[in-house]
Amino acid sequence: MLSVLRIFAVNHKKMSRLHINNMYCSKIRANLKKLKPHVSIGRHYSSLPGLIGNDIKSLQSIINPPIAKIRNIGIMAHIDAGKTTTTERILYYSGYTRSLGDVDDGDTVTDFMAQERERGITIQSAAVTFDWKGYRVNLIDTPGHVDFTLEVERCLRVLDGAVAVFDASAGVEAQTLTVWRQADKHKIPRICFLNKMDKTGASFNYAVESIREKLKAKPLLLQLPIGEAKTFKGVVDVISKEKLLWNPSSGDGKDFERKPLSEMSDPKLLKETTEARNALIEQVADLDDEFADLVLGEFSENFDLLPAEKLQTAIHRVTLAQTAVPVLCGSALKNKGVQPLLDAITMYLPSPEERNYEFLERISRLLLPFADQHVEIPSLTAGNIALTVGLKHTATGDTIVSSKSSALAAARRAEREGEKKHRQNSEAERLLLAGVEIPEPVFFCTIEPPSVSKQPDLDHALKCLQREDPSLKVRLDPDSGQTILCGMGELHIEIIHDRIKREYGLETYLGPLQVAYRETILNSVRATDTLDRTLGDKRHLVTVELEAKPIETSSVTPVIEYADSVSEDILKASQEAIENGIHSACLQGPLLGSPIQDVAITLHSLKIHPGTSSTMISACVSRCVQKALKKADKQVLEPLMNLEVTVTRDYLSPVLADLAQRRGNIQEIQTRQDNRVVIGFVPLAEIMGYSTVLRTLTSGSATFALELSNYQAMSPHDQSTLLSRSGLT
C-alpha cells in the first residue's frame, strides 16, 4: 500500500535562515534541559507546543495527537477582509501569543516577511500550530491579493477544511470568488466568518445573501448578530439559543458571557432565534437523510426538544459533504466572535481521516512551523502539517512518498488506472494529491545583475525563488541574451525584485514592465522546407511539408496532427524531434515574438536521409513552421482582465470617465451600501499603475481587484498602434 505524506516543500530561499534555525533549535533543546518555560520570537509568545515540559518526549506527545483531533485548515478571503487580524486573535485566545498583533502596526505573527509588514498585506502563506480545547489545529493564513493566487492554491491542496473570511460590509468580493472556486476544485469543506460586523455599513443579511447568490452556496446560519456596525455587541448561538456578549471593559475580548435567551429579558431576540433554529433544522434535514429521519420521527412535533449535539453532528456531515456552509459572524478587530469561530472549526470541519487520504509517517528531518520560526521534531503522525529541508529536487506541487518502490508502485497503478479510463474515483487520484495548476504569467520585464560577475548569483536566486513559486517564470531572450522575469502582476514582480535584494543581497535592475501578448493566425497555410547540411563526413538531409491552421483551444500548446501519408516507421523514430521542433517554433510568433495560441500543425510529409541527427530534424521542422506562420494572416491577442472597482458614490463619475479612456468595457454597476461596485473588463496594457491613479482620483477611498479573464483579439487600429510603438512596422 502506498502512503502519502503531506508536506510542503520548504522555502528554498530560507536555506541560510534554516541554518540559523537549526542553531536556534539546538538552543531550544538546551533551554529545555534548563526547564525554560518559553521561547521568545520577537513579541511575547507563550510556550510553543511541547516546550513546556522538560524533555523532547513531552513535545512528541503533544505533537502526536490522535488523528481525529487534528484540524488542518486554511484562512482564505478577498484582500483586506481580515484574515491576518482573525489569525492574530485565534493565536491570542488559544494562548500562543501574549499580546495582540496588529496589521496596521506591522507586528503580526503570520505576516512575517518584511514586505508584508511594510505593506500590511499577506504575500506568503504562513503556517502556525496551536491547540484549542483538546484539538490540534494547523492553520494557514493565505494571501488575498490576486497576484498571489498560486500561493493560495498550493496551500489548499494540503488542507482538510477552510474558513472563508468576508468583510460584512462588502459581502462576496472578486477574489473571494476565485479562492472559492479553487476550494471547490480541491473539494475543501468550508465555514464562513462574516468579519467586520462593527464597521459602518456592515450588514449580516446582505453578506449572507451575497454568499447565496454569488457563491451559489447554501448558508447555514449558526449565529445571528446582536446589533450591527456601531451597535454590534455580540452574537446569538442559534443552536443553543444563548446570547454571547463581550464584556466592554475587557479590552482583549477574552471575557464574554454566555446566557440563555429568556422570554422575560429578550422576547424579540428569542422569537427570531427560535425561527432561525427551526429554519436551520429544516434546511439540514433537507440535505441529510439520517437527520431527516431523526427529525421526522422523534421531534416532528417540537423542534425545541431536539438535542444540540444531534444538530451539530448533522451540520458536520453536511459541511463535509459540501452541500452547505455554516455561517458565523463577528469582529476580529474589536475582539468579538473569534472564540465561537474556533469552536466551529473543531466541531464542523473534518479531521484528516475523514478526508480519505492515506499517509506515511517518517522523513529524515522535520520541522514544526510557527510562522517564520521552526522547531525540529523527531517524527510526526499522519494528518499533520510540517516542513522538511534538504529535498533538492522537490518543488511546490510535488507529492512526497515513502520510498522509491512505493513511488514506482504508485506510477504503475496510475498507469493501469489510466487504461481503465472511465472508472470513477480512480485509485491514482486517491493516492496522489492533485498538482497545482500554474496560471499563465501576464507581465514580464528584463532583470539585470549589478555586474556580469554577479549573473551566476542572480541565476541561483531566481532558481530558488522559482522552486518556491512556480507562478514566477524565468527565461532567456534568445536575441539579446537578457534574463526575463514573467509574473502574475506588477506587485508580484516588485516583491520578487525586493526579495532578491533582501534575501540574496543582490541589487538588480528591472527593465520596464511589459504585457505578455500572444499571437494567432487567421487562415490555413502550407509550407515546405529542406535542410541539407554536411558536418564532418556526415550528411544531414530533411524535407518537410506541413500545414498550420487556426483552431479554438485558448492554449499556447499547439495541437499536432499527422497525415496518413507520413510513414509509421519515420514517425516512430522521429516523433519526439518533430514535436520539439513544432513546440519551439510556436514559442515565438512572427509579429511580436510572443507565444502562438490556437494553432494546429499537420505534418503532411517528411523525408529523412539516413544518419540525419534528431537536432537537424527539429531545426528543419521548426523553420518550416515559422515559414508557415509568417505566410498566414496574423493577429495579436492581448490579456483582458476582469476588473472590480469599489468606490464611494461621490467618486463614481471620475472613475467611469477614466475607465472609458482605458478601453474599459463596463458590464454592471452594483450598489453595496454606500458604495458602488463597477464590474467590467479592461485590457491589461491599459491598467498598469492603476492603483496610483485610482488613489489620486478617489483620495484613496476606492479599492480594486483584477483577474485574467482571457486573451482577446486586438482591433486592427490598436494592433497597428502597438506594432508601430514596438518599432515592428
Ligand SMILES: Nc1nc2c(ncn2[C@@H]2O[C@H](COP(=O)(O)OP(=O)(O)OP(=O)(O)O)[C@@H](O)[C@H]2O)c(=O)[nH]1
Ligand atoms: N472595522 C474592522 N476592521 C478590521 C476588522 N478586521 C480587520 N480589520 C482591518 O482591515 C484591514 C485588513 O486586515 P487584515 O487582517 O490585514 O486583512 P487580510 O485579509 O489579512 O489582508 P491580506 O492579507 O492583505 O489579504 C486592517 O486595517 C485591519 O485593521 C474588523 O473586524 N473590523
